[in-house]
Amino acid sequence: MAESSEVKVLGAWPSPFVMRARIALNIKQVNYAFLEENLGEKSELLLKSNPVHKKVPVLIHGDKPICESLIIVQYIDDVWSSAPSILPSDPYDRAIARFWAAYLDEKWYPSMKGIATAQGEEAKKAVVDQVVEGFVMLEEAFVKCSKGKPFFGGDQIGYLDIAFGCFLGWIRVTEKFNGIKLIDQAKTPQLLKWADRFCQHPAVNGVMPETEKLAEFAKILMAKMRAANPPN
Amino acid sequence: MAESSEVKVLGAWPSPFVMRARIALNIKQVNYAFLEENLGEKSELLLKSNPVHKKVPVLIHGDKPICESLIIVQYIDDVWSSAPSILPSDPYDRAIARFWAAYLDEKWYPSMKGIATAQGEEAKKAVVDQVVEGFVMLEEAFVKCSKGKPFFGGDQIGYLDIAFGCFLGWIRVTEKFNGIKLIDQAKTPQLLKWADRFCQHPAVNGVMPETEKLAEFAKILMAKMRAANPPN
Structure with missing residues (x-):
């Protein structure tokens, strides 16, 4: 340590x-x-x-x-600069990792949150499509960033792995609640494999909540939100 | 060069x-x-x-x-790492500069843009108060970051100077259109002096638009916005 x-x-x-x-x-x-x-x-x-x-x-x-x-x-x-680097060492790779991390927080995550609150099937489908469209771009980014290695950061978990991977618990809960697949073999096969690798990594697996436990928490949260803002 | x-x-x-x-x-x-x-x-x-x-x-x-x-x-x-550094060299100072830069883009700038579109005097006053509240926090941040030197970055323009200073043209246009002072001697005296120093800096003064020219541009922009979204 x-x-x-x-x-x-x-x-x-x-x-x-x-x-x-x-x-x-x-x-x-x-x-x-x-x-x-x-x-x-x-x-x-x-x-x-x-x-x-x-x-x-x-x-x-x-x-x-x-x-x-x-x-x-x-x-x-x-x-803690002597331990494994989190940001890529090359300035351009660093800029790309920062770009996608900012995209996730500013564009993708608001869409993702919108799946739970979208009213009606059509609105929900539109939001799900936006979320999946983001994943398709991230699949392309994965191919470019990882250069054939297991993580966005290469051989080790890096900045974009952390920025993206932290959402995987909530992605799985959203898939479960809505009976859909957001990351799948057809459109985002690389991300599907990456997600498993990420969750099994020793730096992650004690921290990533189990899907069942997170789903229970989400149910309580949604019940509180509905009580505070009853539907019209 | x-x-x-x-x-x-x-x-x-x-x-x-x-x-x-x-x-x-x-x-x-x-x-x-x-x-x-x-x-x-x-x-x-x-x-x-x-x-x-x-x-x-x-x-x-x-x-x-x-x-x-x-x-x-x-x-x-x-x-271009051999030339003057833009980010502070100390990790904590770097985190603080990044924090305020993110605050400006994510919290403060949406309020600032809201001054032009607020409907009614009361709504406008509320938005102006939010903007000024942000400046009061940035005045405190200036005292801490600059450590008695002319810029957030110390002796030279740094990351937070650039992140904040780039808004000065639009701040001045907003002051002019609304007959108000957003940065003033009473509440934010350090920022008032910093703003002048920033605009006069040789890296800035060929790039910062003149207030009159920017005000003309803003009038055209607002006329276009009104034509696209006429008030009720």
């Missing part, structure tokens, strides 16, 4: 964004304390550490809080 | 995001060709270079397209 000088992660187990910080620390073999937040009643430490967004994850390194999952991953890569 | 091996920027002069790429290249003293896009009829080169978002800026380095303004700035810093 690398020197940690007191590392904490403020998080919540079902959050894909929190998972990014934890996987990055696992890759670097950094010991850390995981402080589970109750998002219904956020801790003083969370509010003080991330006063702008008041969101998890926050990485606290010594007494310094770092917020925003992809910024945390880059920070971890910068600080 | 540093070696450029054919560098092009696909852009549009009024775009704050395009300005980021140009300022970063100027800091590194890289020669580049600026290809002005007609955003009403995007070029084949733009559509081919940024098929996902179809947006400017795109940096083309040799035959490689790089998209998304903050990713472009980081790419420029990585490739």
Whole structure:
């Protein structure tokens, strides 16, 4: 284990964004304390550490809080620089990894969340199509980035693997609830194999929630949302 | 001038995001060709270079397209690494600069754009308050990041200077159209001085549009928007 000088992660187990910080620390073999937040009643430490967004994850390194999952991953890569690199070493490869990570958070994830809230079959189909269209582009990106190796990052899990892979639990829950396949053998065969490899990786498999457990959590969450916003 | 091996920027002069790429290249003293896009009829080169978002800026380095303004700035810093650094060298400072740059794009800029479209005085005041609240936080960030020096980046323009400074033209146009001050002596005195220093910097002053010219452009743009979406 690398020197940690007191590392904490403020998080919540079902959050894909929190998972990014934890996987990055696992890759670097950094010991850390995981402080589970109750998002219904956020801790003083969370509010003080991330006063702008008041969101998890926050990485606290010594007494310094770092917020925003992809910024945390880059920070971890910068600080524990002697361990395996997370960002690609080539500037262009690095730009491509950053591009797709930003695409996932800014374009793809809002569509993905829209599957649960789309009203009617037609609207749902339109959102599912957008999500799958994103995966088809990511399949192409995988072929280019991985260069025949098992991960976007090559032989090891890298920045884009972490950025994308953290959504796999929620992708599987969405597939289960809707009786559909979002990543499949026909359209995205490389991603299908990559997803299994990613979930089995030792830096990931203790952190990725089981689909059943996440599905139970999702049911409770959706019931709360329906109670707060009953359909017209 | 540093070696450029054919560098092009696909852009549009009024775009704050395009300005980021140009300022970063100027800091590194890289020669580049600026290809002005007609955003009403995007070029084949733009559509081919940024098929996902179809947006400017795109940096083309040799035959490689790089998209998304903050990713472009980081790419420029990585490739022309011997010239002055744009990202801070300390990992924590780098995380803080990235945090505020992301805040500007994801939270602050949507509020800023909302000033032009807010319906009624009350709604406008609420949006203006959000924008100014962001500046008050950025004033605090300036004090911490600059450590008594002229820029967020210290003695030289850095990542957060570029990310924030590129909006100054539009901030001034918004102040002019609405008869208000968004950055002022009372609430944000450090930012007021920083803004002048930034605009006068040799890497910036040939790229930052004059307020009058940008205001003329904004009037035409707003007239087009009103014609497309007449008020109820």
